[in-house]
Amino acid sequence: MSVQIWTYVLVAISFAIYIGIAIWSRAGSTKEFYVAGGGVSPLANGLATAADWMSAASFISMAGIISFMGYDGAVYLMGWTGGYVLLALLLAPYLRKFGKFTVPDFIGDRYYSSTARTVAVFCALLVSFTYVAGQMRGVGVVFSRFLEVDINTGVIIGMIIVLFYAVLGGMKGITYTQVAQYCVLIFAFMVPAIFISIQMTGNPVPQLGMGDTLADGSGTYLLDKLNGLSEELGFARYTDGTKSMIDVFAITLALMVGTAGLPHVIVRFFTVPGVKDARKSAGLALLFIGILYTTAPAVSAFARTNLIETVSDKPYAEMPEWFTNWEATGLLQFTDKNNDGRIQYLADKEANELKIDNDIMVLANPEIARLPNWVIALVAAGGLAAALSTAAGLLLVISTSVSHDLIKKQWKPDISDKTELWIARGSAAVAVVIAGYFGINPPGFVAAVVALAFGLAAASFFPAIILGIFYKRMNKEGAISGMVVGILCMLFYMMKFKFGMFGGGEPADWWFGISPEGFGMVAMIANFIVALTVNSFTPPPPPEVQKIVENIRIPADAGEAVSH
Amino acid sequence: MTSQQKAKAYWKENLKYLSILLVIWFLVSYGAGILFKDLLNTIRIGGFELGFWFAQQGALYVFIILIFVYIRLMNKLDKKYGYDK
Numbered sequence: 001m002s003v004q005i006w007t008y009v010l011v012a013i014s015f016a017i018y019i020g021i022a023i024w025s026r027a028g029s030t031k032e033f034y035v036a037g038g039g040v041s042p043l044a045n046g047l048a049t050a051a052d053w054m055s056a057a058s059f060i061s062m063a064g065i066i067s068f069m070g071y072d073g074a075v076y077l078m079g080w081t082g083g084y085v086l087l088a089l090l091l092a093p094y095l096r097k098f099g100k101f102t103v104p105d106f107i108g109d110r111y112y113s114s115t116a117r118t119v120a121v122f123c124a125l126l127v128s129f130t131y132v133a134g135q136m137r138g139v140g141v142v143f144s145r146f147l148e149v150d151i152n153t154g155v156i157i158g159m160i161i162v163l164f165y166a167v168l169g170g171m172k173g174i175t176y177t178q179v180a181q182y183c184v185l186i187f188a189f190m191v192p193a194i195f196i197s198i199q200m201t202g203n204p205v206p207q208l209g210m211g212d213t214l215a216d217g218s219g220t221y222l223l224d225k226l227n228g229l230s231e232e233l234g235f236a237r238y239t240d241g242t243k244s245m246i247d248v249f250a251i252t253l254a255l256m257v258g259t260a261g262l263p264h265v266i267v268r269f270f271t272v273p274g275v276k277d278a279r280k281s282a283g284l285a286l287l288f289i290g291i292l293y294t295t296a297p298a299v300s301a302f303a304r305t306n307l308i309e310t311v312s313d314k315p316y317a318e319m320p321e322w323f324t325n326w327e328a329t330g331l332l333q334f335t336d337k338n339n340d341g342r343i344q345y346l347a348d349k350e351a352n353e354l355k356i357d358n359d360i361m362v363l364a365n366p367e368i369a370r371l372p373n374w375v376i377a378l379v380a381a382g383g384l385a386a387a388l389s390t391a392a393g394l395l396l397v398i399s400t401s402v403s404h405d406l407i408k409k410q411w412k413p414d415i416s417d418k419t420e421l422w423i424a425r426g427s428a429a430v431a432v433v434i435a436g437y438f439g440i441n442p443p444g445f446v447a448a449v450v451a452l453a454f455g456l457a458a459a460s461f462f463p464a465i466i467l468g469i470f471y472k473r474m475n476k477e478g479a480i481s482g483m484v485v486g487i488l489c490m491l492f493y494m495m496k497f498k499f500g501m502f503g504g505g506e507p508a509d510w511w512f513g514i515s516p517e518g519f520g521m522v523a524m525i526a527n528f529i530v531a532l533t534v535n536s537f538t539p540p541p542p543p544e545v546q547k548i549v550e551n552i553r554i555p556a557d558a559g560e561a562v563s564h
Numbered sequence: 565m566t567s568q569q570k571a572k573a574y575w576k577e578n579l580k581y582l583s584i585l586l587v588i589w590f591l592v593s594y595g596a597g598i599l600f601k602d603l604l605n606t607i608r609i610g611g612f613e614l615g616f617w618f619a620q621q622g623a624l625y626v627f628i629i630l631i632f633v634y635i636r637l638m639n640k641l642d643k644k645y646g647y648d649k
Contacts, residue, residue: 066620071601074619078593081624085589088631089582093638207621211611221611239605239616249598276648279638283631290628297620553575555638556647 006377007146014381015161017180018388022165022173030420033170034101034400040175040271046284048178049268051185051385052393053080053259053289055131056138058296059185059386064361067300067307070230071241075251075517079454081286081293082252083259088282091260092269094469096278097552101270102397103263103461104405110468111476112545114410119483121405123460124263126487128394128401129435130453131264135391136439139384145329145363146380152440158388159436166392166399167428171271174392181385186291188382192366192375193295196302199369206298226301229308234347238304250518258454258520261461264393267400275555303361306368311343311354319343322367331357395435399428452494455520459486463527472549474531477538482531490523574645581637585630593623 001009027033040048058080066073098106104124108117136155143154165173193206201222203209214220227237236242243251259265268285269278311319316334326332333355334343345354363383366376403424408415415423460483467474467482495501497509497516507515514522540546565573596604601615609617642648 071616071619074597074623077620078597078623081627082589082593085585085627085630089585089634210621211609211617213611223611223613223616239613245598249594252593252598276639276642279631279635283628283635286628286631290624294621294624550571553578554571554647555642 001373003146003373003376004148006374007380010374010377010381011147011384014180014184014385018161018165018177021176021180022169025169025172025176027168027170027172027421030404030417030424032172033421033424034270034396034404035267036170036172036175036271038271039273042272042277042281042284044175044179045268045272045277045281046288047182048175049265049281049285050288051178051182051389052174052268053265053285053390054182054185054292054386055390056135056142056383056387058292059189060138060142060362060383061358063296063299063303064358066297067304067361068356068358069241070236070238072243072248073241073297073300075243075248075255077293077297079252079255080259081289083256084282084286084289086256086260087265087269088279088286090469091266091465092278092282093275093555094552095266095465096269096272097275097555098548099270101267102400102405103266103465104401105409106468107461107464107479108405108409110545110548111464111479112541113476113480116464116476116480116483117405117409119480120461120464121401123456123483123487124397124401124405127262127453127457127460128264128397129438130456132391132394132398132431132435133438135387135394136435138387139391140439141359142380142383142387146377155436155439158384158391158439159432162388162392162395163429163432166395166432167425170424170428171267171396174389174396175271177392178389181389182288184385185382185389186288188378188385189292189362190295191378192369192371193299195371195375196306196365196369197298200302200305206295206302210298210301222301222305226305226308229305229312233308233312233345238301244513246513247515247518250512250514250521252518254458254518254520254524255454257462257524258456258458261457261465262454263401263457263461264390264397266461267397268393299362299365303365303368306365307356307361308345310368312345313342315342317341320368322364325367326360326364331360391435395428395431398431399424402427402431452490452498452516452520455490455494455517455523456487458520459490459523459527463524463531467528467531469549469552472546473535473540475535475538475541478531478533478535481534482527485530486523486527489526490520493519493523570645574641574647577641578638581634581641585634588626589630592618592626597623 031037062076095106100106104117104120107120108114136158139158140151140155143149143157144151165177194204197206197209198204200215201209201212202215203212210222212222214222214225223239227239230238272278272281335353337353343354344351346352363379366379403420407423408420464479464483494516497505596615597619601619604615605613607614
């Protein structure tokens with residue numbers, strides 16, 4: 001069977017499974033819609049969290065980005081996993097004990113203030129919308145490349161699927177579809193990785209193959225070979241990278257703290273029955289995420305070596321079929337600058353003749369390694385699973401923020417549970433349409449902003465939640481001013497250095513040599529300092545709030561998630 | 565012990581565990597993977613330079629282990645203070 005037919009078959013089967021699960025797990029109450037009734041097992045929640053977490057970016061782009069960044073790629077590997085340690089140790093158990101539906105719920109109650117709640121809702125919407133637009137785009141890209149439909153048609157098909165199970169099933173539907181999506185995506189990622197590892201090094205475990213000798217019998221280690229090839233072509237040694245140490249430090253920390261502050265991740269820990277389950281599911285989630293995240297850097301190293309050996313200084317006329325296939329998509333571009341008919345792939349921008357898009361490394365890898373057609377099709381299904389699962393999780397946060405945090409808690413507290421459920425469904429539907437619109441007409445800044453969503457989460461939520469749990473004396477004045485200063489700081493730096501506003505600036509002008517991606521660290525520190533300073537000049541929180549804090553620190557009597 | 569003293573003692577032990585685990589968390593990632601990477605890169609294990617290995621592999625394994633150690637410690641602590649029901 002051809003790749004095309006295989007792709008249609010696998011994508012159709014996986015979609016049928018997702019829809020079947022959605023019908024089976026419809027939500028009947030707001031509690032089911034918001035937190036899946038609070039009865040999800042730690043294993044299911046761990047799987048769902050992993051799928052929720054691993055987006056189109058993790059699945060399609062990350063290994064490719066790392067293969068161009070070498071050592072520097074560690075910022076994503078450590079940054080997007082280390083946050084789970086913070087989540088498991090510092091946030092999840094306590095937020096579960098607190099037992100409400102959303103992050104703004106916690107902020108609003110802990111800081112006894114609807115202003116704090118509103119600020120938190122605003123941050124949650126900002127973070128989630130920037131993030132979801134990128135996911136819908138990812139869906140469109142996978143459709144257009146593998147099924148040869150128009151990108152826009154792809155986005156619309158994706159919208160209909162997500163609409164179906166997010167609107168119908170809410171958190172309950174999303175959770176169980178995400179369990180299925182995790183299985184699809186991890187299988188789709190691991191199969192080609194194992195094949196390629198065996199081809200390159202003879203070792204079936206990619207994590208070990210990366211440090212093994214090449215299978216060509218030369219006895220050379222793969223990474224030594226790659227370092228040599230990179231230096232020959234004028235690139236930095238693969239295991240060294242090019243970023244400054246402080247920037248690597250800052251980006252890693254901003255991503256870790258941002259991960260721990262992302263509302264769509266935190267909210268997953270409200271769905272388990274108790275504190276003990278919240279801890280356990282955080283551990284399982286990281287285990288499941290770790291499988292992909294420790295494999296990805298191996299794929300990066302294999303793909304990079306493979307690519308250089310295939311194209312560097314080889315005649316263009318002798319390129320294999322995949323080369324021309326991907327040239328047609330525009331993701332691979334060859335211009336024969338010196339007219340010698342050979343491909344010069346060099347670090348020097350003037351002499352370099354080959355432009356390679358990050359995404360090719362994962363998407364084209366199976367073709368480059370000449371794997372069977374069904375494996376290539378599997379990658380398409382996996383990419384869709386990754387994009388859809390994350391999009392659904394984000395859409396839920398958006399709809400909950402509107403129906404629960406804004407309408408129920410602030411505007412019309414007297415609506416019935418049934419009405420609230422319908423409002424939640426309605427806002428999920430509206431959010432899908434808006435996200436789809438941005439997927440079809442991506443504003444130029446989407447890609448840039450997705451990475452910065454972490455900075456925004458790090459600068460706003462993380463300090464407020466941590467102080468709320470670990471510092472009983474923390475009051476609303478401090479928390480609100482901290483969040484506002486943190487998020488403004490981050491927005492300012494982002495606009496100045498990413499979009500050229502406020503006079504713009506070059507990398508040489510970065511404060512402390514820290515890039516906008518890493519600035520979340522500085523904004524977070526600013527948040528902490530402002531919050532603690534303001535706190536020390538303003539009255540302590542009322543005794544009943546201090547009681548809440550004492551209560552969430554103890555795991556017993558976690559109770560069910562309650563709505564009021 | 566009154567229930568309040570009990571809660572206080574539990575929280576103190578919890579904080580002790582947290583600080584130890586977070587120190588390890590910091591050391592493997594920011595320490596071995598970033599700040600002391602170049603030093604560790606002089607040591608090799610198979611094809612891996614050690615600093616590079618921590619940054620792209622080792623830190624991640626330790627993260628996973630840390631959470632499971634935390635789960636174990638806390639389950640024991642909950643039992644000790646009778647918070648496990």
